[in-house]
Amino acid sequence: MSRRSLLRAFGAGAAGATLAGCGVPAAYVEPGDRAGRDSSATDHTLHFANWPLYIDTDDEDESKRPTLDAFSKRTGISVTYTEEINDNDEFFGKISPALMNHQETGRDLIVISDWMAARFVRLGWVQEMDRAKQPNVAKYLDPLLRSPAFDEGRLHSVPWQSGITGIAYNRRKLGREIRSTGDLWAADLRGRVTLLSGLDESFALLMQGNGVDITRWTADDFHEICEQTRKRVRSKHIRRFTGNDYIKDLATGDVLACQAYSGDVIQLQADNPDIEFVVPEEGAELWAESLMIPNLARHKRNAERLVDHYYDPEVAAELATWVNYVCPVPTARDVLASSKDEETAALAEDPLIFPDDAMRKRLAIARDITSEERMDFAKKWNSIVGL
Numbered sequence: 246m247s248r249r250s251l252l253r254a255f256g257a258g259a260a261g262a263t264l265a266g267c268g269v270p271a272a273y274v275e276p277g278d279r280a281g282r283d284s285s286a287t288d289h290t291l292h293f294a295n296w297p298l299y300i301d302t303d304d305e306d307e308s309k310r311p312t313l314d315a316f317s318k319r320t321g322i323s324v325t326y327t328e329e330i331n332d333n334d335e336f337f338g339k340i341s342p343a344l345m346n347h348q349e350t351g352r353d354l355i356v357i358s359d360w361m362a363a364r365f366v367r368l369g370w371v372q373e374m375d376r377a378k379q380p381n382v383a384k385y386l387d388p389l390l391r392s393p394a395f396d397e398g399r400l401h402s403v404p405w406q407s408g409i410t411g412i413a414y415n416r417r418k419l420g421r422e423i424r425s426t427g428d429l430w431a432a433d434l435r436g437r438v439t440l441l442s443g444l445d446e447s448f449a450l451l452m453q454g455n456g457v458d459i460t461r462w463t464a465d466d467f468h469e470i471c472e473q474t475r476k477r478v479r480s481k482h483i484r485r486f487t488g489n490d491y492i493k494d495l496a497t498g499d500v501l502a503c504q505a506y507s508g509d510v511i512q513l514q515a516d517n518p519d520i521e522f523v524v525p526e527e528g529a530e531l532w533a534e535s536l537m538i539p540n541l542a543r544h545k546r547n548a549e550r551l552v553d554h555y556y557d558p559e560v561a562a563e564l565a566t567w568v569n570y571v572c573p574v575p576t577a578r579d580v581l582a583s584s585k586d587e588e589t590a591a592l593a594e595d596p597l598i599f600p601d602d603a604m605r606k607r608l609a610i611a612r613d614i615t616s617e618e619r620m621d622f623a624k625k626w627n628s629i630v631g632l
Contacts, residue, residue: 272345274369274540281349281541289322291353291544291551294336296534297328299356299406301567312563316554322547333361344370344540353542354551356405360445362535363395363613366402371537373400374549381556385574389605390533394460395613403552404533406508406564407571409522409597409608410441410450411529413491413505417519418498426454426525429502435482437501439494440474442486444626449530449611450504456527459611467622475629486630495520507597508570522597524607531608533573565598572598 285291293313303309313324330336336357340350345368357365365371376383382403396402414423423429429438441447449459451470477483484500492509494500496517510522536555538548554560561574562581566589572578582593596604614622 272341272368274344274347276369278347279369279372279540280545281543283543283545285544285546288544289320289547290325291322291547292325292327292351293354293548293551294327294329294352295356295405296330299328299568300326301564312555312560315560316551319554320547320550322550324551330356333358337361337364340539344368347541349541349543350539352539353544354548355537355539356534357537358445358534359393359395359532359610360613362402362537364616365537366396367616370540371401372540372542372545374403374538374552378546378549379403379553379556381553385556385558385561385576387573387575389531389608390573390610393533393610393613402535402537403556404573405536405555406568407531407533407573409507409524409529409531409571409600410446411505411507411522411524412450412502413495413510413513413520413522414502415495415498415517415519416521419501423502423521423523424526426450426527429454430477430482434502435480436484437499438482439484439487439491439500439503441491441504442488442630444623445614447486447504448614448626450525452611453528453530453609454525459528459530459609462612464618467618468625471625471629478629508568511569511595511597524600524604526607528607528609530611531571532610566592569598571600575599 300310301312303311310326313326317323329339336355340352340355342348343350374382386399386403387407390399390404390407392398412423412426412429416422419434440451448467448470449462451474452459452462452466455466455469455473457466474483484494487494487503489509491500491503491505492513495503495505496513505522507522510520513520514522536552538545542548555564556574558574558576558580561572562577565572565577566581569592578593578599581589584590592598600608
């Protein structure tokens with residue numbers, strides 16, 4: 246299961262967009278009203294909400310999480326860990342009533358996708374972290390992830406894991422390489438290509454195929470890819486739009502090339518070495534799912550310590566061997582490379598976990614869709630996708 250969101254229906258997306266916009270001023274929380282009474286000094290606990298299958302577990306006992314258990318043993322802080330985030334919009338709906346009404350959410354640390362993280366930052370629903378108390382984050386966070394447009398300087402967020410939205414394809418069945426996004430539109434792929442259906446998941450790669458700098462794309466860039474995509478749907482070149490079910494289509498051979506997430510492809514390659522993942526020559530989107538501390542969290546200091554724990558290269562390396570997404574701590578590569586276990590050491594050379602220099606030059610974090618843009622953009626995109 247990918248931690249990137251499955252496609253949201255227009256109704257859910259529109260509801261979130263309306264709430265996040267200027268039309269609901271009561272939803273915004275002023276900086277002075279975000280911090281709660283921090284009980285960390287006397288209450289050595291915290292509540293950490295995450296996605297399913299997004300942390301290491303013990304091979305013999307799945308209820309044990311070695312990296313989390315190590316944190317509790319070292320600090321004495323007991324962590325209540327819940328796998329309750331299955332969809333960004335669903336989770337938004339679960340905790341937004343408390344946040345907009347200046348109430349506690351019952352959670353000290355959450356993990357949400359970057360486009361949703363942007364919404365939380367705009368609404369003033371998350372607190373700044375004290376980087377002076379997070380030396381590992383300050384030292385080891387990947388430079389590519391340090392300052393996304395939605396959170397300049399990463400004051401409110403720290404990547405949990407990162408990933409790439411690129412192209413996956415079956416090289417043996419296709420009989421040739423795919424090197425650019427434009428290769429998807431070759432005649433021999435008519436009806437054998439799928440795109441991701443989610444607006445936030447799909448638009449950046451398509452823009453990059455047009456040579457757009459996705460860090461500062463415009464509305465005109467968006468409308469252009471919509472028209473191009475609409476024509477390719479009408480000509481039946483695009484087979485369909487998918488959530489994570491592209492994995493099955495690619496594995497069965499019904500689809501030869503598709504928009505895909507790097508972490509999923511690592512899993513696919515274990516069963517089928519003919520599956521390849523490519524960062525197109527024009528570039529691909531680098532994204533993250535980030536740790537954030539909600540307003541009025543009772544254990545902010547404890548949460549900050551847990552975040553910094555996962556930026557220790559040894560801990561980051563251990564997590565990377567299990568999760569297989571892009572590690573936001575590049576130095577963890579050296580830890581894995583020094584392992585005496587051949588399989589573990591091999592992960593250090595996997596560019597989908599530790600992108601090499603050539604790949605890194607082609608990666609960019611897209612400017613997020615603003616609250617003012619979202620309603621109209623989602624309506625237009627979903628009319629093409631068929632939602």
